[in-house]
Amino acid sequence: MTKQEAAIIMAYTGTTLLTGEDFSIFHKYIEEKLERPVWTHEFADKAVWKQIKEASKEDFINLCKSLKNETNAQWEFVHYDPDYLVFSGTCTACKKKHESTDNVGKLPFCPHCGAQMNGEKMPVLIISGEEEQ
Numbered sequence: 001m002t003k004q005e006a007a008i009i010m011a012y013t014g015t016t017l018l019t020g021e022d023f024s025i026f027h028k029y030i031e032e033k034l035e036r037p038v039w040t041h042e043f044a045d046k047a048v049w050k051q052i053k054e055a056s057k058e059d060f061i062n063l064c065k066s067l068k069n070e071t072n073a074q075w076e077f078v079h080y081d082p083d084y085l086v087f088s089g090t091c092t093a094c095k096k097k098h099e100s101t102d103n104v105g106k107l108p109f110c111p112h113c114g115a116q117m118n119g120e121k122m123p124v125l126i127i128s129g130e131e132e133q
């Protein structure tokens, strides 16, 4: 979750997620939503919190809609067949094989199960025939 997203959840639920220096991210967000300067002491006012909740409702709902499955899925054994110009790899989440003329290992998500692929653990691209030379 980003700090900006935490500010939205904090505004809508009233649960303190950002403290210390990060509180300013929340404060700035509130001022943008209420379109006016907000004094720190106003955060103790229930009527102000009601306005904050109302003003952040749309952002909160949009945030909930954008939720994705967090997985450690990755493409296993991404293979390239130079004869057919086809890349293939297996999704570690659903174990299904995916073939494409584009580099499967670069796909950010699995087209079968929708798992988000962990880009930082990109498997090494193996090109057929190299081992035989």
Ligand SMILES: [Zn+2]
Pocket: 091, 092, 093, 094, 095, 096, 110, 111, 112, 113, 114, 115
């Ligand atoms: Zn999958």
